[in-house]
Amino acid sequence: MPKFHHVFAALAVAASIAAPARAAEQRPEIARAVARPQATGVQHTVRTIPEACARLEGAFTGQLAAPYRFAVVRTSATCHPRARFVDAAKAQPWSQSGWLLNDLVRVPSAACPSQQAVVRVWRKPGSASPPALDAQGRARIYLQDAQKELPAKAGATPLFAATMTVEGAACR
Template sequence: MRLTPLLPLMFVVAVMPAMAAEPKPEIDRAKATPQAVGAAHTLRSIPEACARIEGMFTGQSADPYKFAVVRTSPNCQPRARFVDAAKAGPSVAKGWIFNDLIRVPNASCPAQQAVVKVWRKPGANGSPELDAQGRARIYLGDSKEAAQADTLAAIPMFAASMAVEGKACE
């Protein structure tokens, strides 16, 4: 039997494309409803960061889709930060989790779609330990000491990147 030495090699060749593929997002969603050119639409809300991702097809070939992160309310107290994906460089290797993949087709050009990727980096923001009275409290003195010792817990972060796929229609 000469096939036995070839089996491990065949397995590696079969598995390599799957390993090179992008990770599966945490949220499994279908394509969004096709959006008209010039119509602003919400792609995703992230309550922890007091933000929502808003997008719009522009109809311009140089910049066919624009998206922005918009604050939801001035009174909202964020428990997470939204950071620039270009600066943060989110990847699984850096501790980020591929959270969401949003595909938005262009209503006037079905061959074109905007693809928004949302990444999440968990923080250490768990509930505080219960004190002697059984209450979860944060004490100012303890927080000051942690800040001076530079041992504050990392807060969760989100980042989003966008690309346009498909041919531009004329």
């Protein structure tokens, strides 16, 4: 579990990076209303992505320098991901082809109504498909065969990335 947090430590840094204007031009795949206002210091789930075994969590801090804390956490140690979460700063999904703006989540601050955290979730579809059924009607994967096919299917896994910005005027 700590390794998972280490992998996504860079996401906290990427949280301060604003996606360029191209993100504003795209319409997200998921249409949602503005979230319920959140109190300062209260950890809340912004979005859960079950296929990546990840949950986006955030909290308003009440600090001017860093008004919102954002992290990606693993949902369960026993979860087997069918997609990967990648660092948005490295992947730059807003400037790469193949990435789709999947979700746009706006979370207002209860203590400062003029301020809101805006989380953009990006998705890059994969080409993964379930294995063919054998003569007994079962989908079986044999280790030797999977290891041979793995390099060819490296790009088959769907990817997710998230960016966070804080919009609006800060309250004093």
